[in-house]
Amino acid sequence: MDFFVQLLVGGLSVGFLYGLSAMGFVMIFKSSSVLNFAHGELLAIGAYFFLALAAWAKLPIPLVFLLAIGGCFLFGLMIERIFLRPLIGEPLIFVIMLTVGLAAMFKGLILLIWGGNLYTYPDFLPKALAIRFGVVSVPPVYGAALLIGTLFLILFGLFFKFSSQGIYMRSVADNQRAALSLGVNVKRVFALSWAIAALVAGMSGIVLGIINGVNVHNLSAIGLKVFPVVILGGLDSIGGAIIGGIIIGLLETFTGGYLSTSLRDVVPYIVLVLILLIKPYGLFGLKEIERV
Amino acid sequence: MEETLLQLNNISVVYSDVIQVLKGVSLAVPKNRIVSLLGSNGAGKTTTLKAVSGLLKPENGRVTDGTILYREGEIQNRSPETITRHGIIQVLEGRQPFKYLTIEENLRVGTATRWGKPYRDDLERVYRYFPAIEKRRRSLAGYCSGGELQMLVMGRALMAHPELLLLDEPSLGLAPLVVREIFRIIRRINEEEGTTIVLVEQNARMALQIAHYGYVMENGKIVMEGTADALRENPDIREFYLGMSAAGAAKSYADVKSYHRRKRWL
Numbered sequence: 001m002d003f004f005v006q007l008l009v010g011g012l013s014v015g016f017l018y019g020l021s022a023m024g025f026v027m028i029f030k031s032s033s034v035l036n037f038a039h040g041e042l043l044a045i046g047a048y049f050f051l052a053l054a055a056w057a058k059l060p061i062p063l064v065f066l067l068a069i070g071g072c073f074l075f076g077l078m079i080e081r082i083f084l085r086p087l088i089g090e091p092l093i094f095v096i097m098l099t100v101g102l103a104a105m106f107k108g109l110i111l112l113i114w115g116g117n118l119y120t121y122p123d124f125l126p127k128a129l130a131i132r133f134g135v136v137s138v139p140p141v142y143g144a145a146l147l148i149g150t151l152f153l154i155l156f157g158l159f160f161k162f163s164s165q166g167i168y169m170r171s172v173a174d175n176q177r178a179a180l181s182l183g184v185n186v187k188r189v190f191a192l193s194w195a196i197a198a199l200v201a202g203m204s205g206i207v208l209g210i211i212n213g214v215n216v217h218n219l220s221a222i223g224l225k226v227f228p229v230v231i232l233g234g235l236d237s238i239g240g241a242i243i244g245g246i247i248i249g250l251l252e253t254f255t256g257g258y259l260s261t262s263l264r265d266v267v268p269y270i271v272l273v274l275i276l277l278i279k280p281y282g283l284f285g286l287k288e289i290e291r292v
Numbered sequence: 293m294e295e296t297l298l299q300l301n302n303i304s305v306v307y308s309d310v311i312q313v314l315k316g317v318s319l320a321v322p323k324n325r326i327v328s329l330l331g332s333n334g335a336g337k338t339t340t341l342k343a344v345s346g347l348l349k350p351e352n353g354r355v356t357d358g359t360i361l362y363r364e365g366e367i368q369n370r371s372p373e374t375i376t377r378h379g380i381i382q383v384l385e386g387r388q389p390f391k392y393l394t395i396e397e398n399l400r401v402g403t404a405t406r407w408g409k410p411y412r413d414d415l416e417r418v419y420r421y422f423p424a425i426e427k428r429r430r431s432l433a434g435y436c437s438g439g440e441l442q443m444l445v446m447g448r449a450l451m452a453h454p455e456l457l458l459l460d461e462p463s464l465g466l467a468p469l470v471v472r473e474i475f476r477i478i479r480r481i482n483e484e485e486g487t488t489i490v491l492v493e494q495n496a497r498m499a500l501q502i503a504h505y506g507y508v509m510e511n512g513k514i515v516m517e518g519t520a521d522a523l524r525e526n527p528d529i530r531e532f533y534l535g536m537s538a539a540g541a542a543k544s545y546a547d548v549k550s551y552h553r554r555k556r557w558l
Contacts, residue, residue: 089350164400164407167393171401174390178445181347181384182452183376183405 002136007257008250009131013142014211015249016149017204018222019242022229023156024197026241029230030173031193033092034084037099039201040223041106044216046072046202047209048110051119061124069203076198080191088187103220110216119214141210148207152200153242160238169193173236221265228268232275234285243283247271294322297488298344298380298456303358303368305336305343307351313339315512316358321456326482326489328503328520330496330533336512337492338385341458344490345382346372362456376405379455383448385492386464387441391434395425398433398444402451411451418447421477439470443477450481456488457481463495471495475502496533500524508533 021043028036036042050068053059059067083102087095129143160166171179172189180186205219212218225248233244248268256264275282298321305314314336321327329337342348343355344367355368367375390398399418403411419426422443428436433444442462449457459478463471479502482489493499500506506523508516516526523529 164403167397167400168404168407170393170397171390174392175388177347177350178384178388178390179401179404180350180372181345181376181382181388182402182448183373183381184401185373185404 003257006136006138007253009138009142009146011250011253012246013145013149013249014208014253015246016242017145017207017245018225018229018249019245020149020152021201021204021223022226022233022241022245023238024200025226026230026233026236026238027169027193028197030236030238031169032084032095032190034095034099036197037096038103038106039197039226040220041103041110041216042072042076042198042201043205043208043223044110044214044219045075045106045198046205047214047219048114048216049202050206050209051114051121051214054121054124055119065206068206069199072202073195073199075202076195077191079198080194084190084194085187088190107216107220114216116216118218121210121214125210141207145207145211148203152203156196156200156238165192225268228272228275230282231272232282234282237282237284240282240284294325296320297323297363298490299361300340300344301359301361303343303360304356305339305348305353306356307348307353309354313353313512314343317509317512317514318358319507319514319517321488321490322505323488324482324486325504326478326491326502328491328493328499328506329509330493330499330506331509333494335509337509338460339512340509341382341460341490341492343368344375344456345380345458346370346375347382347384376452379453380458381449381452381454381456382458383445383460383462385460387438387445389433389436389441389444392432394430394432395436395440395444396429399448399451402448405452414451414453418450421450421481422447438466439474442466442470442474446474446477446481450485454487456490458490458492460492461494462491463493463498471498478502496529 021039024042025036025039028034046068049071050064053064053067054061079102083098084095087098125140125144127140129140129147131138131143160170168179168184169189169192171184172186176186201223208219208222229244229248230241232247233240233242248271251267251271252264255267300317300319302316302318303314304312304316306312317336317340319327329340331337339348339353342351342353344360346367348354349369349371358368359366360368362378362380367378390401393401396415399415400411403409403414425440425443425447428440433441436444446459446462462474462478466474475498478489478491481487491499491503500520500523503520506518506520507514508523508529516523516529518526524534
């Protein structure tokens, strides 16, 4: 039972992180129909920003955290401005291939600067975040992951539901022509969706880096897991991305705990195939409202 | 002569560099008036509106010739973002709501041209014109009826405080009573807000009742123009668009001649 609880908490918090990064992926897809193959690299970039600021520049941790996610946000804006914007109006397949190229480029750059070693962060999380159930104790980082995950979910939920800019972003995802006719700045919406995607991906990269250590290959492989997550949740559903993330996270941890650790990385892709066979739109994919 | 708000001088529009849709259209829209643009399907009415609102661009269309003057400035081939900020808002054909947003969120998208400014009063104003949609402000637009959606998209456009409103077929697929209601509101908007309106319509009878001036298009050209009263009395308009016989009574199928009558303007 103790083992079960430990796996449950671990799975939930990792799942939250998967869900968070998948949310960024879904946001790009919803607003501009682009599948971002460089998503894993966005995770890695967040983790390395944090590493550079925390381990080398040795700034205080709260400041490092703010600077790192701020840096990710700006980085997302920059990617959109430099690489994506010139391709607006071109066939989508070009844009998707471009993200494949970006993935290779970012990975190469990170390897060039930091090499392929495994880095660890200095230990900074307060012990108070550790979760205790009787004799079971879950390391503080999982508590932090749950906390950050929930916080950002609420923040983005409020942003999309109530702020004007959030509503403009949803309107572009819904009907781009109508949004244009009302003067919504569609380019700014694209840029913002990349920036927010880079921010949430970078943030889950930071926390995953604390859990597993920072290594570009590991992190970009985790980025690939957004595919099973979003296929499970439904490609165009932000809530689905979170729930898909949690399901995949739990599945992975339980397989790792009860069956075998070598299976844990395979399970998400088995789920991906099964979901595609049974429910190709995912659990929460939009069925078009049909009303003429 | 009244002040002219919008003037099209001999414009040609080409899609994808090869398909010519407008072949020299000229028209003038006086300030604070309703101008109606009539014509059959494929005549180029919608394209004319899109040339003004800048929405040709995303569809790979371009104004290749002529000028569009709005308040003395040339606006042809500008981006929709620029043009909407000058106060020109087009209400698209087929309503095009944001299906997964609620009515009120749909209306809030109309504030995009003046992001960050307060909008509460405008919501109230729109609900005054369209009381029918206030009751449904919290429901998803995808589940509303055609009439409610038409009111919604017109209200959404009003949120932007347009100086020039381009309405594309507001009566499309609506019941006659709803159509009458919509047209009454269009006239009210014109009278109370002083909004200049260009109205594209198949329903020539309704359009000519509320418009001050009308143009008739065919094959990408303007073939006739005149005040609404003059157009209503024109025998060709009466026959081809209003379905009346030359004598004035509603036309009966028993009298339909077996040959096509030539339209006099061709």
